[in-house]
Amino acid sequence: xxxxxxxxxxxxxxxxxxKEELKQFHCSIxxxxxxxxxxxxxxxxxxxxxxxxAMNEEELFPQLVVTKDYxxxxxxxxxxxxxxxxxxxxxxxxxxxxxxxxxxxKCLPDYREELTALYLLLRPNDELTDRIKxxxxxVTNPTLNSINEKCTRIRKLFSAILPPNVAxxxxxxxxxxxxxxxxxxxxxxxxxxxxxxxQGL
Numbered sequence: 001x002x003x004x005x006x007x008x009x010x011x012x013x014x015x016x017x018x019k020e021e022l023k024q025f026h027c028s029i030x031x032x033x034x035x036x037x038x039x040x041x042x043x044x045x046x047x048x049x050x051x052x053x054a055m056n057e058e059e060l061f062p063q064l065v066v067t068k069d070y071x072x073x074x075x076x077x078x079x080x081x082x083x084x085x086x087x088x089x090x091x092x093x094x095x096x097x098x099x100x101x102x103x104x105x106k107c108l109p110d111y112r113e114e115l116t117a118l119y120l121l122l123r124p125n126d127e128l129t130d131r132i133k134x135x136x137x138x139v140t141n142p143t144l145n146s147i148n149e150k151c152t153r154i155r156k157l158f159s160a161i162l163p164p165n166v167a168x169x170x171x172x173x174x175x176x177x178x179x180x181x182x183x184x185x186x187x188x189x190x191x192x193x194x195x196x197x198x199q200g201l
Contacts, residue, residue: 050185061188063075066189066193072093083161087122088139091115092150100186101181104178114196119136
């Protein structure tokens with residue numbers, strides 16, 4: 001290779017290196033701007049879930065659809081995934097999903113009637129046996145661990161389907177002593193059914 005060709009190759013390589021360094025520099029500045037804007041949004045009281053929804057692409061943050069048959073479906077451009085839950089677990093999930101403000105666990109007995117109505121919507125042909133009544137009673141008894149077991153099961157179901165940073169917004173969570181809730185922005189939830197508290201269509 002002649003000196004001229006060698007020099008041109010070196011010049012091209014140098015230009016590419018400079019271009020890449022400039023790109024990284026600009027990306028660093030943009031990331032700093034994003035971090036600052038996120039910090040300011042939080043200072044204004046914007047919830048993490050709202051910020052997450054705005055920053056995530058649609059295919060990573062699917063819509064949650066509750067069908068007219070009370071099926072729970074995650075819907076994105078790429079696919080539709082049905083989330084399988086046992087009737088009582090699903091009734092618990094729908095209870096929290098329909099109360100965007102959340103539920104303080106010590107107040108769960110106040111929601112026992114609503115949870116029972118939800119269960120009967122999911123299993124209209126079932127009799128309300130003593131065993132089912134006891135299960136509903138246990139899950140709405142804040143002194144027992146039943147509600148925490150259901151929440152753990154729900155979290156594992158979504159974690160098996162979605163990336164961890166997204167799945168947590170579909171789970172039931174909250175600090176000890178504070179309201180437990182599903183942190184999804186409600187604009188991301190589509191109801192196609194009626195519920196006992198008049199949520200939905």
